[in-house]
Amino acid sequence: MLDIESRGYVNSSVLVSTEWVANNLENIRLIESNEDPLLYKAGHIETAVEVDWIRDLNDPIVRDYLGEQAFHNLVTKIGITPDTTVVFYGDKNNWWATYALWVFELFGHKNCKIMDGGRLKWENEKRPLTREIKSFNKSEYPIVKRDDSSDRIFRDGVLTHIKQNKKLIDVRSFPEYTGEKLHMEGYPNEGALRGGHIPGAKSVPWASSINSDGTFKISSDLKEIYEKTANLNQSDEVVVYCRIGERSSHTWFVLKYLLGYSNVKNYDGSWTEWGNLVGVPVERE
Amino acid sequence: MNQTLSEILKELSELDNDSKAYYLIDLADEFIQTNNKKPYSENNKVPACESEVYLWVTNKNNKYYLDFSVENPQGISAKAMAVILQNSLNGLTKEEINLISDDLPYEIFGKSLSMGKGAGLVSMVRLVKYFVNN
Numbered sequence: 001m002l003d004i005e006s007r008g009y010v011n012s013s014v015l016v017s018t019e020w021v022a023n024n025l026e027n028i029r030l031i032e033s034n035e036d037p038l039l040y041k042a043g044h045i046e047t048a049v050e051v052d053w054i055r056d057l058n059d060p061i062v063r064d065y066l067g068e069q070a071f072h073n074l075v076t077k078i079g080i081t082p083d084t085t086v087v088f089y090g091d092k093n094n095w096w097a098t099y100a101l102w103v104f105e106l107f108g109h110k111n112c113k114i115m116d117g118g119r120l121k122w123e124n125e126k127r128p129l130t131r132e133i134k135s136f137n138k139s140e141y142p143i144v145k146r147d148d149s150s151d152r153i154f155r156d157g158v159l160t161h162i163k164q165n166k167k168l169i170d171v172r173s174f175p176e177y178t179g180e181k182l183h184m185e186g187y188p189n190e191g192a193l194r195g196g197h198i199p200g201a202k203s204v205p206w207a208s209s210i211n212s213d214g215t216f217k218i219s220s221d222l223k224e225i226y227e228k229t230a231n232l233n234q235s236d237e238v239v240v241y242c243r244i245g246e247r248s249s250h251t252w253f254v255l256k257y258l259l260g261y262s263n264v265k266n267y268d269g270s271w272t273e274w275g276n277l278v279g280v281p282v283e284r285e
Numbered sequence: 286m287n288q289t290l291s292e293i294l295k296e297l298s299e300l301d302n303d304s305k306a307y308y309l310i311d312l313a314d315e316f317i318q319t320n321n322k323k324p325y326s327e328n329n330k331v332p333a334c335e336s337e338v339y340l341w342v343t344n345k346n347n348k349y350y351l352d353f354s355v356e357n358p359q360g361i362s363a364k365a366m367a368v369i370l371q372n373s374l375n376g377l378t379k380e381e382i383n384l385i386s387d388d389l390p391y392e393i394f395g396k397s398l399s400m401g402k403g404a405g406l407v408s409m410v411r412l413v414k415y416f417v418n419n
Contacts, residue, residue: 035399038361041303042310091359092335123358 001215004116008219010260014253015216016113018122021045021087028085029078029136032119033096043129045089045122049078049136053096053246057103065146071107072143079136082109089115089122093207093214099249102266106146114253117214124213151252153239153265155273158198159280161239167232168201169240171251172271176243177203179284182275192275196284198241202230206247209254222259234261241267241274290373290385294392305395309365316364319354331412334405336360338367342416349382349417350375362398366390366406370413379417387411 004015021030030048032040040050051057056074057066066074080086086104088097094114101112115122123129148154153161162168175181179195197203208225209217216222226232238261240248245268255261274280297305321341331338337356342349351374353367374382390406391398398406 036359036362036402037399038306038310038313038365039359041306042313042361120359 001211001213002218007216009258010219011257014113014257015116016087017116018125018127021089021115021122022127028087028113029080030115031078031086031088031097031100033088033090033100034119035090035092035096039091039119041131041133043131046128046130046132047134048089049134051078051100053099057100065103065106068107068143068145071146072141075109075141076139077136079139080109081139081141083111084139085111085113087113087115089118091119093120093210093250094118095206095246095250098253099246102151102249102252105151106148107144108147116216120214151256151265153267155267155269155277155280157265158239158241158267158269158274161237162198162200162281165200167236167238168198169204169226169230169232169238169248169251169255170197170201171204171206171240171242171248173205174203176271177201179282192271194275194282196275196282198274199281199283201241201283204230204251206242206250209251209258216254216258219258222254226255226259232261234259236261237263237265239265239267241270243271244268245270290369290389293369293373297393297395302395309394310361312368313361313364315368316353316355319352321352321354325354331405331408333408334363335401336363336405338363338405338409340409340412340416342413344417347378348376349379351413362394362402362406363409366393366409369393370409374413382417383414385410385414387414 004017005012009015025047030045031051032044032048033051033053034040037052059066086109088101090097097114097118101114104112170177177197182192182195204225209222211217232238238255240251242248245266248266248270252264252266255264297308300308319341325339329339329341331340335357338360339354341352343352351371355363355367387407387410389410390403
């Protein structure tokens with residue numbers, strides 16, 4: 001596999017290798033975000049803290065992300081300042097790591113990075129894991145208002161987006177896209193009443209962007225997928241969506257950083273919202 | 286439900302989330318991989334399980350014994366589930382095993398169980414029942 005710097009990404013600095021992480025543990029804050037809540041406690045990279053996508057990133061009552069005070073409490077608890085370089089990694093090829101990074105960016109945190117290949121690559125390289133949980137001194141971090149305007153879109157925005165014939169990428173599995181299935185293989189139905197996809201959306205399953213070892217594909221391969229096959233252009237306004245916004249945060253990361261798209265928004269309401277909305281258009285094929 | 290499983294569920298119900306996680310991790314640490322030779326048959330593979338779990342069920346005088354392989358190194362929950370199933374079901378009859386609820390993983394892991402993990406772990410229980418009934 002080519003070095004990250006040699007893969008042709010527009011913003012290669014947002015992706016770091018396992019080796020880079022191993023050599024910079026003292027200079028960064030590592031955040032592990034997993035789907036499996038046992039994984040972090042069973043062993044994690046030394047100095048890593050856990051940010052759980054349900055407990056830490058979601059509002060406990062309203063379907064929304066944490067508010068400004070909760071974000072402030074979270075980052076100060078784990079010793080992050082506005083200048084801290086935060087590196088995210090996790091299971092499932094960094095699904096939840098990119099999701100956590102996306103939420104951090106809603107609060108304007110700069111210097112966010114992803115560890116290429118995620119937790120599995122680190123483990124496969126036989127790098128050390130520990131069960132010791134480090135605590136950090138409480139840090140200073142201003143209370144920052146969440147900005148949903150740049151990287152997030154809501155249903156009304158999506159309706160306007162499709163009326164203007166702008167681009168959408170559905171990153172779910174193809175049977176979900178066609179409406180054959182209401183949920184991905186192996187997952188229960190979360191109650192979507194209609195199957196199909198948002199009109200005009202192209203199907204590019206999220207995993208198209210990764211290699212078998214969980215690392216991201218090189219830029220030319222990504223362009224082949226997103227630009228030749230899905231007909232995207234760097235200047236397009238693009239909306240990505242999946243089921244609840246987690247898989248699509250992975251594709252958001254690819255388009256925004258690796259391919260340098262300046263206007264990509266994640267529709268986190270995704271199919272669990274759209275598939276239940278009364279009166280919105282749905283396509284099947 | 287046999288005594289061992291009742292005890293495990295009672296103990297888990299008395300733990301807070303963190304303690305429950307460590308309890309399950311300790312169980313996962315006890316997991317012993319099967320000695321069966323590879324390649325494993327797809328017939329033994331637990332469907333819809335991301336941890337790539339394989340299951341073998343042996344019948345000895347109408348009592349059943351479970352043997353597992355968890356191929357994904359990140360399959361901590363699957364390993365814990367396998368140990369619980371082995372500890373609580375080994376030596377039981379078909380009738381006794383059929384009393385186990387398919388939703389057992391949700392009783393064990395509770396709210397911390399994600400959708401994907403839940404589906405895979407439920408599949409482990411269902412495959413045990415399928416093997417003892419067929």
